[in-house]
Amino acid sequence: MIEVRNLVKNFGWKRVLRGLDFRVGRGESVAILGLNGTGKTTFLRILATLSRPSGGSVSMAGQAIPSQSIQVRRRIGVVLHQPLLYGDLTAEENLRYYARMYDVQSGKTRIDEVLDLVGLEMQRRELVRKYSRGMQQRLAIGRALLHTPDVLLFDEPYTGLDTDAVIMLDAVLKDAVSQGRTLVMASHDLPHAAGLVSRIDILSKGRIADSISCSEMPVGEMVLRYKAVTHG
Amino acid sequence: MAAGDANRSMEPMPILLKVLSGFSVALFSVALYMVWFYAPREVVMGEVQRVFYFHVAAGWVGALAFLVTAIAGAIYLLREESRWDLLALSSVEIGVVFILINIVSGSIWAKPIWGTWWTWDPRLITATIMELIYIAYLMLRQGIDDPRRRARFGAVYGIAGFISVPITFLSIRLLRTIHPLVFGGEGGSLAGSFNMEPPMFLTFMISLLAFTFVFVTLLWHRYRLQLRAEQLEQTKMKLLLE
Amino acid sequence: MAEDRSPTVLRIDGGREAGIRRYFRAISAIVWKDLAAELRSRELMSAMLVFALLVILIFNFALELSVRSVETVTSGVLWVTFVFAGTLGLGRSMAIEKDRGCLDGLLLVPVDRSALYFGKLLGNLIFMLVVEAIVLPLYSLLFSVNLFDPRLLLVILLGSVGYSAVGTLLASMAVQTRTRDMLLPILLFPIVLPVVVAAVKASNAIQQSLEMATIWPWLNLLIAFDVIFVAAAFMLFDFVVEE
Numbered sequence: 001m002i003e004v005r006n007l008v009k010n011f012g013w014k015r016v017l018r019g020l021d022f023r024v025g026r027g028e029s030v031a032i033l034g035l036n037g038t039g040k041t042t043f044l045r046i047l048a049t050l051s052r053p054s055g056g057s058v059s060m061a062g063q064a065i066p067s068q069s070i071q072v073r074r075r076i077g078v079v080l081h082q083p084l085l086y087g088d089l090t091a092e093e094n095l096r097y098y099a100r101m102y103d104v105q106s107g108k109t110r111i112d113e114v115l116d117l118v119g120l121e122m123q124r125r126e127l128v129r130k131y132s133r134g135m136q137q138r139l140a141i142g143r144a145l146l147h148t149p150d151v152l153l154f155d156e157p158y159t160g161l162d163t164d165a166v167i168m169l170d171a172v173l174k175d176a177v178s179q180g181r182t183l184v185m186a187s188h189d190l191p192h193a194a195g196l197v198s199r200i201d202i203l204s205k206g207r208i209a210d211s212i213s214c215s216e217m218p219v220g221e222m223v224l225r226y227k228a229v230t231h232g
Numbered sequence: 233m234a235a236g237d238a239n240r241s242m243e244p245m246p247i248l249l250k251v252l253s254g255f256s257v258a259l260f261s262v263a264l265y266m267v268w269f270y271a272p273r274e275v276v277m278g279e280v281q282r283v284f285y286f287h288v289a290a291g292w293v294g295a296l297a298f299l300v301t302a303i304a305g306a307i308y309l310l311r312e313e314s315r316w317d318l319l320a321l322s323s324v325e326i327g328v329v330f331i332l333i334n335i336v337s338g339s340i341w342a343k344p345i346w347g348t349w350w351t352w353d354p355r356l357i358t359a360t361i362m363e364l365i366y367i368a369y370l371m372l373r374q375g376i377d378d379p380r381r382r383a384r385f386g387a388v389y390g391i392a393g394f395i396s397v398p399i400t401f402l403s404i405r406l407l408r409t410i411h412p413l414v415f416g417g418e419g420g421s422l423a424g425s426f427n428m429e430p431p432m433f434l435t436f437m438i439s440l441l442a443f444t445f446v447f448v449t450l451l452w453h454r455y456r457l458q459l460r461a462e463q464l465e466q467t468k469m470k471l472l473l474e
Numbered sequence: 475m476a477e478d479r480s481p482t483v484l485r486i487d488g489g490r491e492a493g494i495r496r497y498f499r500a501i502s503a504i505v506w507k508d509l510a511a512e513l514r515s516r517e518l519m520s521a522m523l524v525f526a527l528l529v530i531l532i533f534n535f536a537l538e539l540s541v542r543s544v545e546t547v548t549s550g551v552l553w554v555t556f557v558f559a560g561t562l563g564l565g566r567s568m569a570i571e572k573d574r575g576c577l578d579g580l581l582l583v584p585v586d587r588s589a590l591y592f593g594k595l596l597g598n599l600i601f602m603l604v605v606e607a608i609v610l611p612l613y614s615l616l617f618s619v620n621l622f623d624p625r626l627l628l629v630i631l632l633g634s635v636g637y638s639a640v641g642t643l644l645a646s647m648a649v650q651t652r653t654r655d656m657l658l659p660i661l662l663f664p665i666v667l668p669v670v671v672a673a674v675k676a677s678n679a680i681q682q683s684l685e686m687a688t689i690w691p692w693l694n695l696l697i698a699f700d701v702i703f704v705a706a707a708f709m710l711f712d713f714v715v716e717e
Contacts, residue, residue, distance in 0.1 A: 365664045371653075372647070375657055376650070377652070384716070385651075388643075392640070392665055392707075392710065395702065395703075395706050396666075396667070399699060399702065400668045403668040403675075406675070
């Protein structure tokens with residue numbers, strides 16, 4: 001589904017990604033871990049077509065980034081650090097806006113579905129400006145799922161969520177993967193990620209330094225290996 | 233490719249640049265001599281008319297510099313190679329200085345001839361607007377930290393500015409002008425117009441040529457300096473990372 | 475019938491027509507969103523309006539405007555007001571996109587980037603026109619001048635189009651810099667100057683009820699500037715929002 005070969009990304013003279021290779025098949029779910037500032041967000045932004053690669057090749061379902069970005073954008077649902085919502089619109093209006101932008105068929109029912117899914121149907125007519133951080137994050141997740149994308153690119157989606165919402169998001173992600181969607185998620189919580197995804201990739205020094213299949217290893221061992229890779 | 237640029241700037245100054253620098257200095261001295269001693273004194277305006285040679289040449293270099301910026305900016309947008317951005321920036325820095333020379337020298341000339349330091353003539357306004365656009369260009373760059381975004385925004389603004397300058401001139405030109413038209417046109421009756429005798433014309437052309445050479449030389453030196461600065465930055469980052 | 479089932483019709487992108495429909499749908503969605511948010515908060519319009527009235531008030535004292543002397547300076551005063559109020563609106567309209575990362579939200583949408591430009595341009599233009607629609611009758615009332623000349627309205631429309639075209643491009647740039655609001659007028663005014671000059675001149679000629687022969691050159695110029703600026707901004711916009 002996603003194929004990344006020898007990806008390089010520079011910010012000025014700073015090399016953030018240095019020849020990164022990465023592959024994910026359809027229906028696979030991968031969590032990317034790494035120390036702060038190792039380029040997890042940068043990598044996800046490149047997959048999301050928001051940032052141009054400085055070198056190497058990236059493709060999604062056979063479509064190259066950035067040359068076929070428009071087609072790629074149609075199949076990805078993205079959650080970033082910021083919620084990408086308008087404060088002066090209600091939750092419902094925000095979703096209605098994005099439904100129009102993505103040309104979602106039968107938008108009304110889909111908006112109801114999504115609001116129900118992320119547990120905001122009661123607050124649908126409230127201004128996003130008045131939402132708490134966690135509620136904004138819930139709505140951001142709803143926004144990312146609105147156009148039923150094949151590939152979910154979530155950058156630390158659990159930030160700011162309460163326990164209820166964590167359970168909700170776990171269920172949403174597991175459900176999506178079981179339906180054959182692909183998940184790439186940046187995370188900082190290894191034990192939690194291990195219970196959710198099929199593979200954990202460790203980003204270090206601008207490359208995927210290690211790749212661990214979650215079914216093959218107990219969590220304790222994973223943590224040790226993570227420490228060895230990132231600090232070794 | 234960027235590393236290749238940096239390596240090249242490590243080399244000693246190219247021979248061509250040395251020759252060019254020497255030639256520019258020589259040609260400029262010749263122009264200076266011609267302006268002061270060869271060109272005849274203009275009958276009506278007197279000595280102050282001699283400002284004209286460098287005044288026009290400085291204006292020409294300014295416009296040329298901003299053309300280089302627009303072209304280098306366009307190439308940068310297509311190729312994303314930082315050296316084109318450095319060239320565009322170097323050219324703006326030089327252009328801003330030369331347009332300032334142009335405006336100030338024009339003002340010195342205008343005082344005795346028009347009886348005022350400043351007048352709202354299309355050419356004066358356009359030169360000033362042009363200066364303001366490229367000062368804004370430098371301020372824009374100051375406000376951006378990410379080098380790639382700085383280069384992209386600089387290129388966009390350099391192109392937009394260069395599109396705007398001629399149409400600014402055109403729109404103000406539709407009002408009446410009192411600036412003398414030296415070549416052709418019906419400017420003969422305007423205050424400050426004069427007919428150029430052959431020695432004057434020769435002096436004028438040599439000044440124009442000298443300024444153009446000075447511009448190319450300065451641009452080259454400035455560009456090399458920018459490359460080195462960038463390379464230094466790169467080395468610093470490397471040392472910090474490893 | 476057989477053709478309907480062919481794979482070209484069934485591919486994800488849909489046909490060319492669907493693409494065009496999507497393009498305009500995105501533009502209208504952006505405009506709708508800007509208007510809906512503004513109708514709710516009324517921050518932008520009220521700021522623009524109050525600011526516009528204050529500018530006119532200051533002019534009134536600075537130029538000793540009276541009913542008798544106002545004729546000659548009306549077009550100048552009006553355009554300075556529009557230009558200043560317009561900057562305020564442009565800065566705010568782009569700041570909204572930057573606030574909760576909405577610019578990224580725009581960039582994630584699967585339409586051509588130019589749709590984003592035209593959407594924002596239309597929104598900014600509408601705000602500016604609404605302010606003008608309120609300022610004009612007020613000005614007429616305050617100084618007893620008749621400004622309801624269809625030709626004058628046309629000039630104001632054309633001038634606002636050119637101003638918003640450049641303004642939308644440069645405001646999207648300014649909002650991504652450290653100095654933000656401070657930088658916008660410095661970037662915008664020198665570049666948009668030809669539009670303002672032509673608009674003031676055309677308005678002036680109409681105000682002094684000169685014959686169409688003297689007005690036409692300015693009108694043509696204004697149209698030409700609009701075309702040049704919209705085309706240039708449309709082509710450059712991609713580079714301003716990309717990362």
